Amino acid sequence: MQPSPSKTDQAGLKNSRVRQKNIQIILQAAEDEFVASGFKGASIRDIAHRAGLPKANVHYYFNSKVELYGAVLNHIMELWQSVFSGLNPDDDPATALRQFIRAKMKYVLAHSNASRIFSSEILHGGQHIKDHLQPFNDWIQEKSGVIRGWIEQGKMKPVDPIHLLFTIWATTQYYVDYGPQVASVLGKEELESEDVEAYTESICQMILGGCGINS
Amino acid sequence: MQPSPSKTDQAGLKNSRVRQKNIQIILQAAEDEFVASGFKGASIRDIAHRAGLPKANVHYYFNSKVELYGAVLNHIMELWQSVFSGLNPDDDPATALRQFIRAKMKYVLAHSNASRIFSSEILHGGQHIKDHLQPFNDWIQEKSGVIRGWIEQGKMKPVDPIHLLFTIWATTQYYVDYGPQVASVLGKEELESEDVEAYTESICQMILGGCGINS
């Protein structure tokens, strides 16, 4: 239920701007809180605190915790969809896969909170996201077809296309989701851009090697 | 703080048996609850309900939620440590890596709850587990040395050993943690043993291929 527009155009515009700004602040705060505590563990109180707003203000923009979580997940799913257009039939497999791995890696690093919330949601049963997963499944089916085509044309070794996509997804996701552990193993406080570069290159080497298309 | 033993040997033994049994039941219920809701989202009330015990009974055995969670994490870490003795200097890399991937896969499937709680804990910052990660880091360092040795002996292509171990860890973990999504993509309700076998074989093929030691 949205609040009714203000009475004057001027006020309407101003309120609209305030509204957009507040919604963005709340969504950002909610992301941080959901990352830290998971859906059930997150509290509106802490989200409001992170946003620097009173609790009731959060409820004013989002009627319930589920609705707010849904908005965060929606935002995340939109981000995913906007990213992956790579892997097309006429591409060279080695180039296309390498570019795709780099794009996915760049994406999860740029949106690490989104990436973690997505993982957490799936990990805890995916009840709030299962209705949004269809575009994903469609995307995987489509790209599997492309990879299958490459294999039939003898451009790469026969590898199960879906498992290949899972492997790329898993290895890139892992770097962000398990970031603290990875850093701990490398003996660092935080991961740096050289680490990212080295890891990305290793993944490319292994996956392309596994497909028999190592440059 | 443990309750004092009972006054008689007979009662002591009986209570001890009851005690062990109840602790096991509670730990099992706690695992299920932590998987479903994460640490902060889990409630003692629901854990007690899953265990078929009154709330206060859980508090009798575990003074606080943090202590109970710690016990669950301890149990999980002990399980990890007991598993991975593979990857030794004199092994054939292809055989050893293949066996290791299979062992890890078998392990996460047999202990999927443990696997998910571990992932969830790392994902949400790892505050409760960071003191337990040292044996892990040591293990990775040790096995990295073994892999480095294989590379120096020309037994496999030069691949960053730590990244190789991460890749194996990530791909096997993924299959369990993202189980529902994987199943959804494959158009199934639940994953079956053939799916596991096929996925494991694909991972082996890709990773061994990436190391230039495909059989």
Next chain:
DNA sequence: GTCTATACTTGGATAGAC
């Protein structure tokens, strides 16, 4: 050792003043 009753805190959500 077990469990009911309860103290105290936090969380989600709303009413209503401004």
Next chain:
DNA sequence: GTCTATCCAAGTATAGAC
């Protein structure tokens, strides 16, 4: 559109009867 005050449910933890 904003925010204080408040309701009520759920949460952790404990006291104390049995």
